[in-house]
Amino acid sequence: MVSILKKRKFFLIFYIYGLISFKAGAQNTDYAKKVNTLIGTEAGGNTYPGATYPFGMVQFTRPYFSTLQGFGINQLSGAGCDHMGNFPVLPLNGRLNVSPDDIVHLRTTISKESGTAGYYKATVNDNILAELTVTKRTGMAKFSYPANSENGTVIIGGGVASTPTTASAVVITSPHSCEGYSYGGSFCGISTPYKVYFAAEFDADAINFGTWKDKKITDSASFVEGAHSGLYFVFNLNKTHVIKYKIGVSYVSVSNAKENLRKENAGWNFESVKNNAQSEWNKYLSEIEVKDKDSIHVQQFYTHLYHALIHPNICNDVNGEYMGADDKIHTTVPAHSQYTSFSNWDTYRTQIQLLSMLEPDIASDVVSSLKDFAEQSGGGFPRWVLANVETGIMQGDPTSVLVANAYAFGARNYDTKSLLNIMRHGAEDSTAHSQKELTRPGLKQYLEKGFYNASIQLEYNSADFAVSRFASDACDDPYVSAWYESRAQGWKHLYNPERKWLQSRNADGSWKRYDEDWREATYKNYFWMVPFNLKALIDTIGGQKVAEQRLDELFTRLDANYGQDWFAAGNEPDFQIPWIYNWAGAPYKTQQVVNRIIKEEYFDKPDGLPGNDDLGTMGAFYVFSCLGIYPEIPGVGGFSINSPFFSSAVIHLKSGDVKITGGNEDKPFIRKMKIDGKEYNSTWLPLNLIKNGCDINFELGGKPDKAWGTSVPPPSFN
Structure with missing residues (x-):
């Protein structure tokens, strides 16, 4: 018995020493210089x-x-x-x-x-x-x-x-x-x-x-x-x-x-x-540790993580004062900061999720700052804020999605009821505005007829779904949640059964030209912008094989410009598309395509990005892609899976460490995945499963395992 106790004591000391050494190593690494x-x-x-x-x-x-x-x-x-x-x-x-x-x-x-x-x-x-x-x-x-x-x-x-x-x-x-x-x-x-x-x-x-x-x-x-x-x-x-x-x-x-x-x-x-x-940069950059044989890829990773942690930026002075959206001087709540620089049409897709996971207090202050901006500027959410000015750039209602994403990924220190009221005001009142800009242009027609210009409406549908999740998860309001989830299905009014594509309608309900009303992309890109109900979208066009073929054609090239009918690695409307293979019954193609994007579209040179970084949006896309997890569904805390790029990665969340091992840039195909030693055969990973820390191990191969990840369908909301 004494011998056993000594062994246990030795093991405990060894474990504690290893843990301390591991964390000390992270703190001593000069990530800023990477x-x-x-x-x-x-x-x-x-x-x-x-x-x-x-x-x-x-x-x-x-x-x-x-x-x-x-x-x-x-x-x-x-x-x-x-x-x-x-x-x-x-x-x-x-x-x-x-x-x-x-x-x-x-x-x-x-x-x-x-x-x-x-x-x-x-x-x-x-x-x-x-x-x-x-x-x-x-x-x-x-x-x-x-x-x-x-x-x-x-x-x-x-x-x-x-x-x-x-x-x-x-x-x-x-x-x-x-x-x-x-x-x-x-x-x-x-x-x-x-x-x-x-x-x-x-x-x-x-x-x-x-x-x-x-x-x-x-x-x-x-x-x-x-x-x-x-x-x-x-x-x-x-x-x-x-x-x-x-x-x-x-x-x-x-x-x-x-x-x-x-x-x-x-x-x-x-x-x-x-x-x-x-x-200070080392403090933030060390929240994700990656190791790999290729130092260039490590440098790229930390550069993209750095880009993702520059904005939003504080706008209050050391005495707490800041210039509000009403051009009046306001003072921040003690122990909190006020933020600006909101490229929300971009950042709602990747950056806010990453920030909410790593720094929930900062992300919560970002959300509170958006609430303040709305209240000071006329009652509606802004889309794109520079300093204290709502520029009205881009489209949709991205701030509603951003707020719902922040909550879903762990940033929750703010007044949720007030935020839901602002969301609903922007989604139900066609006059809702922020400064001189309408929160949802075209809302009157959308409410009356059920459709509007296609790319804008698809953004509104995602926003409606995000409001639904926020109403349910943050405000415990099942009635508002159900109503908005139903309204989010308005994308079905854009489906033209003759062409089997989504398409804009004229005010009288007749079809516009197939190539009208697509912002910074084509109808082939925007078709997939129903991330909350991909099963229904895929079923509508004839099922998984049809969807897989359509995706294959899109990924013929990865470097399309706004007007070309291929995948555009450098533009936000396309960001979520690689993971749709997980819904189309071909997860191995998600793994292959994401690996291609990392290798073929990102480099360690001044011209090493495929498009605008957009205040950390592209940086966060790269980070998630390399980790093997991607936040696909608006307002839902979880990830669509791809193969990780690095041999080892540790995400230091506030409530525990997520350790990801087994990545390999030269072997993109998942053969096995284990969470805390138990086999996991789904392409959807709920945040709740990992938020308190876990070990995720991948076994990758050079040839695809076409069966992995196909037995459990990822979520869709119809």
Whole structure:
């Protein structure tokens, strides 16, 4: 007996030591340096290479769309149109002899770029090293001039941004400081008149300063306003060739920008600020650990995870104040943050689910922020928010889906009843709006006739289904849930039995042309946008074999543009389609296609994304795809299965670790799957089964097992 007890004691000590060592290993790994911020910065990825903080207010970077305009302080990662880029700063050799005008006309070169999470460096004009880092609400730069330079100039644009600004005013307050404000410009042709303030400082006094406006330089002037204007500071480099600069921003006031700077970065220790930013990134990036023989794939994974954790970003200052959707100053609830940058038509598909799993408190604050925005802006949910402006970009009612997804995947700290009321208001009142934008354009016809323009209606059907799940799961309201689940089946009114495709109708019920009303895709892509009732969709066209053949034709190519009848790996309406083989009785083809997408459409280069990252949407798609789980059904906490890409992955959820082993990029086909040692033969994995932690083991092969996963059908809701 003594011997047995000793063995048990030894085993317990060994187990605890192993657990501590495992977690210590995760904490000691420098995940921030596994990120390559240049991935996605070319060829339509639209990501930026500069420094940012997890969900931080500032993005200190050269913009994607205006690479000659210096280093701005705000930018969205992977957005589809130029925007923001306020208060660009740029170091120059010597004194300023020519007006910067819009800065682009200086033809400055930015080269030798490199970036990791929280840190960026580049060479300006071949001989000035620019290094950037950040805190939550401030940016910091270190400019290292050549040893033979006697003077160095730093310019700061006031009325210069990535899009034309309507108004700005900046002032030099001392030989080493300045402040001011600027209004926003536009986004995808939509006016975005937010107002952003800044306060900036240098670590040395300038020997000369002044302003510029258009083509004119005014030496020793301290104030300038309007478009194509800014400030400059000239420094003597005889004693030091390194000039440091820091900037705080606020969307409320200059005084708040100063307070943000004072509270978050009072000193001049660039390395300390950089290390803190990287440490914060390590905290978040370590929430998923992957191991693989291929370090390039690991780098890609952490870069995409990084992209998925940039937005939404906080918009409240250190004192809690933020500018609301009603253009009034509000204050956050203590211990909570206010968020903005909502690309909800994109992020409802992948990013919010990932965020809700990893950081439910942050995701809950995101949902509360959307509730606040709706209440401040007219009562309806917005679709696409930049700063405190609802742009109305894209279509559908994506915020209802996003909120339902957040709840389904574990983010639940908010007032669910109020949110359900907002959802219902947007879905039942055709006048519901957020600022100047209707929540559901075309709702009147949809309610009266049961149909509307096809791609918009399909988005509304998904939103209705999401409202149904939220009413049931979050608010215990079975009557509202049943009514919305029934209404979600309105996609059936779009089915043309003669063509056997979904199709738009005219107001009188007659069919439009088959190729009308498809947003950023074709009828062959949008046909599959019934993720909550795929069985009925498949049965409608003749069953699984017909659906499988139709999918095979779609996946002939993976790189279609908006107008081509193949799969578009770079566009959101297609994201869920690879997993539909799991409903069509051919799970092995899901496994094969997802493996192809990862290998053929994603690379470790600046042009390594198949399309816009869209504020982390594509990043989260890549993360889920590599893990072998995908959040297919709106408002339902669960995953459609594919084969994992990495030999080992650990997802650190708040209530337990999910360990996934057995992945292999060269063997995409599932032969066996076990959860905690028990065989699992379904392509649907409920979140409840894994949320408290489990071990998932895959046995993969190079040849398909056509029977695996076919005995238990995945869920559909009819």
